[in-house]
Each structure stands twice: as structure tokens, then as C-alpha cells.
Amino acid sequence: MAVKGLLYTKDHEWVGIEGVAATVGITDYAQEQLGELVFVELPVIGKEVSAHDEIAIVESSKAASDVYSPVTGKVIEVNQELESRPELINEDCYKSGWIAKLQLTDPKSHEDLMDTEQYEQYVAGL
Amino acid sequence: MPFISNTTEQQKEMLAEIGLGMDDLFSDIPSEFLDKPMNLPDGINEQNVRNKLAELADKNSINLTCFLGGGFYDHFIPAAVYSVVSRSEFYTAYTPYQPELSQGTLQAIYEYQSAICRLTGMEVANASLYDGGTAMYEAMMMALRITGRNKVIIDDSVNPINRVMIDSYTQNLQIDLEETHCADGLANRKRIFRKIDDKTAAVILQNPNFFGCIDDFSDIAEAAHKKGALLIVSCYPISMGILKTPGEMGADIVTGEGQSLGMPMSFGGPYLGFMASRMKYVRKMPGRIVGQTTDRMDRQSYVLTLQAREQHIRRDKATSNICSNEALCALTALVYLSLLGKQGLRETAQICADKASYAYKRLTAIPGVEPHFKARWFFNEFVLDLPCEAADVIAKLIEKGFAAGFPLSRYYEKMENSILICVTEKRTKQQIGMLAEALESVL
Numbered sequence: 001m002a003v004k005g006l007l008y009t010k011d012h013e014w015v016g017i018e019g020v021a022a023t024v025g026i027t028d029y030a031q032e033q034l035g036e037l038v039f040v041e042l043p044v045i046g047k048e049v050s051a052h053d054e055i056a057i058v059e060s061s062k063a064a065s066d067v068y069s070p071v072t073g074k075v076i077e078v079n080q081e082l083e084s085r086p087e088l089i090n091e092d093c094y095k096s097g098w099i100a101k102l103q104l105t106d107p108k109s110h111e112d113l114m115d116t117e118q119y120e121q122y123v124a125g126l
Numbered sequence: 127m128p129f130i131s132n133t134t135e136q137q138k139e140m141l142a143e144i145g146l147g148m149d150d151l152f153s154d155i156p157s158e159f160l161d162k163p164m165n166l167p168d169g170i171n172e173q174n175v176r177n178k179l180a181e182l183a184d185k186n187s188i189n190l191t192c193f194l195g196g197g198f199y200d201h202f203i204p205a206a207v208y209s210v211v212s213r214s215e216f217y218t219a220y221t222p223y224q225p226e227l228s229q230g231t232l233q234a235i236y237e238y239q240s241a242i243c244r245l246t247g248m249e250v251a252n253a254s255l256y257d258g259g260t261a262m263y264e265a266m267m268m269a270l271r272i273t274g275r276n277k278v279i280i281d282d283s284v285n286p287i288n289r290v291m292i293d294s295y296t297q298n299l300q301i302d303l304e305e306t307h308c309a310d311g312l313a314n315r316k317r318i319f320r321k322i323d324d325k326t327a328a329v330i331l332q333n334p335n336f337f338g339c340i341d342d343f344s345d346i347a348e349a350a351h352k353k354g355a356l357l358i359v360s361c362y363p364i365s366m367g368i369l370k371t372p373g374e375m376g377a378d379i380v381t382g383e384g385q386s387l388g389m390p391m392s393f394g395g396p397y398l399g400f401m402a403s404r405m406k407y408v409r410k411m412p413g414r415i416v417g418q419t420t421d422r423m424d425r426q427s428y429v430l431t432l433q434a435r436e437q438h439i440r441r442d443k444a445t446s447n448i449c450s451n452e453a454l455c456a457l458t459a460l461v462y463l464s465l466l467g468k469q470g471l472r473e474t475a476q477i478c479a480d481k482a483s484y485a486y487k488r489l490t491a492i493p494g495v496e497p498h499f500k501a502r503w504f505f506n507e508f509v510l511d512l513p514c515e516a517a518d519v520i521a522k523l524i525e526k527g528f529a530a531g532f533p534l535s536r537y538y539e540k541m542e543n544s545i546l547i548c549v550t551e552k553r554t555k556q557q558i559g560m561l562a563e564a565l566e567s568v569l
Binding site: 038039041044059060061062063064066 | 274409433434439
């Protein structure tokens with residue numbers, strides 16, 4: 001399941017763009033594949049990342065996966081709620097399970113991302 | 127039987143089948159790395175091997191009265207330690223690959239971790255590391271991960287054996303390793319405070335330090351924390367029976383060599399590295415960690431926990447390449463500590479300190495023998511200055527049946543005449559007196 005209005009990567013991250021602010025998380029497909037999450041390592045505020053750079057790590061009891069930033073920007077906010085409740089990503093990955101907010105520094109870095117329909121087709125083909 | 131069990135005949139057959147020669151199989155390897163003759167003699171039979179090894183072993187000086195310390199210590203080991211540890215359930219078991227099947231092993235490791243936490247005054251310990259030196263290196267790498275910085279300050283009162291290990295481990299890493307020269311036997315505050323900045327990941331210190339001097343690093347912990355740096359303290363576990371713990375000083379990571387907890391001194395080990403830290407850093411900690419939980423029938427049980435830090439899951443992003451542990455050595459430490467108990471450990475530490483203090487008085491009464499650091503508290507080791515080269519004196523005392531101490535010139539400049547002497551609870555008043563007489567006679 002994907003949500004309208006967001007953009008998606010092939011690595012199953014989503015990004016919601018509002019002006020120069022971008023909210024990043026992982027998709028429903030990703031959380032289902034990982035299983036129950038037990039820990040999220042959040043980025044440091046102020047960290048500058050390029051698209052495809054590692055921005056966070058999500059851990060389930062038997063796997064740890066990198067989360068890559070879909071866009072180029074600077075981390076301005078992280079979802080601290082995840083520190084004590086990583087399962088928010090399992091419960092509601094597109095809303096309360098967001099991971100970080102970035103300030104876009106390259107307005108073009110999200111141009112190649114998939115829209116909802118494209119991503120749903122992509123997942124269907126996996 | 128050779129390690130590769132197929133015969134030359136079979137190899138020929140297989141090569142013929144695929145139409146290649148043996149050399150073709152290794153064509154990817156540059157020729158300079160290939161097939162150097164090993165210059166080894168032919169194999170010999172079991173009886174001759176025994177004779178040969180016995181001959182080599184006879185070259186060792188054995189049964190010396192030991193006043194040698196420097197990180198490894200001649201403590202009394204109760205016979206029960208070996209009896210428990212050598213039970214086949216423990217002795218033959220490797221760290222299990224299906225860990226939760228081996229509840230006994232996991233319980234022993236869990237109890238060992240708890241003992242290390244209590245000993246060091248820390249909140250969480252791992253299942254052990256290879257030895258004190260690798261534990262210190264791993265602690266340093268952990269500090270780099272936690273802080274995201276790359277400058278490390280280490281005082282030269284830290285065991286030089288460990289400093290050499292850290293040096294070689296970090297040869298090809300981007301780490302700014304800065305050494306401070308200790309100030310009259312204690313960590314050099316002036317230099318350390320000046321060096322701690324917002325690029326500093328950690329300060330590495332040792333207590334009691336290599337010279338046996340007792341320090342309190344609370345002020346350095348505070349200074350490090352103010353700049354967002356961590357304090358790593360290496361400690362001598364027996365001394366924890368009476369000394370202020372690194373935990374009480376505010377250390378963030380505590381490591382040490384666990385040999386003194388029931389393991390004999392032997393060149394090359396096996397030894398035991400221990401590591402403890404604060405709960406908030408547990409996910410950055412290397413090595414295995416055993417946790418206690420309950421199963422679905424609500425029975426107390428043990429698991430390997432937080433495995434996502436480890437290399438079999440996190441691959442190149444793992445906290446370390448250490449996935450194993452020194453289970454048998456850790457068990458030895460646990461059995462030793464359990465047999466001594468809290469009171470026994472305190473008494474052992476106190477006896478060591480008292481006997482060392484007595485030896486210090488006896489030896490400094492010898493004309494020409496002077497304490498190197500004046501007015502310093504020490505635990506069970508101290509540095510004396512002799513009127514001549516310490517290495518020569520030590521060689522002469524071996525002839526008289528004593529391992530009299532460690533010649534500090536091996537690692538420190540301008541200490542040619544200095545000897546590090548250690549006294550454990552095993553040394554008797556008579557032995558100390560005999561050492562004093564022997565020392566006086568060779569000066």
C-alpha cells in the first residue's frame with residue numbers, strides 16, 4: 001500500500017515534499033518485509049546528506065537495514081518518538097512513523113523518484 | 127591425515143575432467159604470493175615430538191619466585207576453579223551457533239556480565255573480548271562510533287603493551303592518536319585538559335596505572351564530558367575490591383585484562399578482555415551480549431540479545447568484527463569471583479596492597495634503592511630506581527631464583543635504572559625478605 005502525494009525510491013523510502021521541506025520515512029512494503037522493528041538509529045540534526053546517502057538504520061530482531069535519503073538536504077528534525085517506540089513504523093509508516101525532516105538543498109534531487117502509481121507497479125513486479 | 131582429504135590421484139582425475147592444470151586454478155593470484163617453499167623439516171613421530179617440545183620447555187626458567195606484574199598477575203587460584211571450569215559441559219562447548227539451545231552457557235555468560243558490571247560500577251557488560259588490549263582498542267572504536275569524532279588522547283601511564291596494540295591496530299585508520307606523558311606517576315592533567323576539544327572522541331587512562339599508582343579520574347571525566355568526549359578506563363579487576371571504581375569516577379567505557387581472575391600466567395594466553403559501559407551506549411558496544419528473558423511458559427531463560435549490532439547481521443556496518451567471545455575464560459573469571467565473594471575479593475585486594483607496602487619498605491631500605499615516584503599511593507606495584515641498569519639486575523636475580531620485576535627501559539626513555547615490582551597475596555613475608563637480600567647482594 002502506498003499513499004497519494006508522496007514520492008518513492010526503489011529502496012522503499014518515501015518522501016513528502018512541501019516547499020523546501022521534505023519528510024522521509026520507509027514504505028509499508030519495507031516495514032512488512034523487515035517485520036517488527038526494535039530500534040531506529042536516527043540521524044544527527046544538522047547532518048547534510050545527498051540523495052542515496054545513508055540517513056538512518058532500522059533494526060528488527062533479525063535484521064538491520066540502512067535507510068537512504070531520497071533527496072539531497074540537511075536534517076532539520078528527527079522523529080524522537082521512534083527512540084522509545086520504533087514500532088510506530090510498523091503501525092503507521094506514512095504518518096506517525098516518519099523518520100526525519102530535511103531542508104532541501106538541491107531542488108532537483110527528487111526529480112527521478114517514482115510517484116504513487118509507479119511505485120505500486122514497481123512493488124507489484126517484485 | 128592431510129587437511130585436504132582427496133588424493134593426488136583424485137586431483138589429477140578431477141583436473142583432467144575440466145581440462146586444466148593445477149596452476150591454472152591459481153592463475154588469479156599474483157606470482158609473488160604463490161607457493162614459496164616453507165623450509166619446514168619433515169614430520170616426526172609422536173614420541174619425538176614430545177621429546178623435542180620437552181627440550182624446548184626446559185629452556186624456560188621455571189619455579190621463579192614471581193614479583194613480575196605489568197598487566198598479568200600471579201594470584202592464587204583455588205583448585206575448585208579448575209574443577210568447575212573443566213567439566214566437559216563447559217570445557218568442550220564452543221560459543222554455540224544455535225545459542226538459545228545452550229541455556230547453561232548463556233546463563234554463565236549472563237552471570238559473568240553481571241559480575242563485571244558490579245566489579246567496575248557500570249551498567250552493561252558484553253560477553254568478553256580476546257584480551258585487555260583488544261578490549262581497549264574496541265572501546266576506542268566504540269567511542270569513535272558514539273561521538274562521530276576521530277581524535278583520541280592516551281596517557282603513557284597506560285600499559286605500553288596495550289598502547290603498542292592500539293598503535294598497530296590504528297596504523298591504517300584515520301585516527302588522530304595523541305599521547306600525553308604522565309606527570310610524576312599520574313595522568314597528566316595539564317596536557318590532557320589542553321588537548322580535549324570538540325574533535326576529541328575519548329581519553330584513555332588506566333587505574334592503577336602501569337606504574338602501580340592509584341589515581342582518581344573524576345576531574346578528567348568531567349572535563350571530557352563538557353566537550354562531548356568519553357572517558358575510557360582500563361582497570362585491574364582485583365584492585366576493584368578496594369579501589370574507587372571507574373563507574374564511580376564517571377567513566378563511559380571500562381575495559382581490562384581479566385587474567386588475574388583465576389587464569390594462570392602463560393605466554394600468549396588464552397586471556398580475557400572485559401568491557402563494560404553505560405546502558406545508553408549498549409547498541410554501540412561490540413561483541414556478544416546475553417540477556418535474560420522469559421519463554422512462552424513464563425520460565426526464566428537467556429538469549430543472545432541485540433544481535434543486529436553484530437557482523438552476521440549488519441555485515442560491514444557491524445560494531446566490530448568480533449562475534450565470538452572467550453567463554454571459557456569468562457566462566458573462569460565468574461567461578462573465581464563467585465568462590466571469593468565480595469568479602470574475599472576485598473580481602474585479597476587488601477592483602478596484595480599490604481604486602482606490596484611491606485615490600486616497598488623493605489626494598490627502599492636497601493642503600494642505593496630509591497622510590498621513583500615520591501609520595502604516590504600505589505596498589506600492589508611500585509617503581510624503584512636502582513643504582514645501576516635494572517635489566518642487568520633482573521638477569522642476575524633470575525640466577526638466584528627470582529623474577530624480580532619489569533625493566534621499564536623497555537618502553538620508557540630515561541628509566542634505564544627503574545624496575546617495576548609487583549607483590550600479590552601469594553608472596554610470603556619470607557620471600558619478600560629473600561628478594562631484599564638477593565637484591566642487595568647483586569647491587
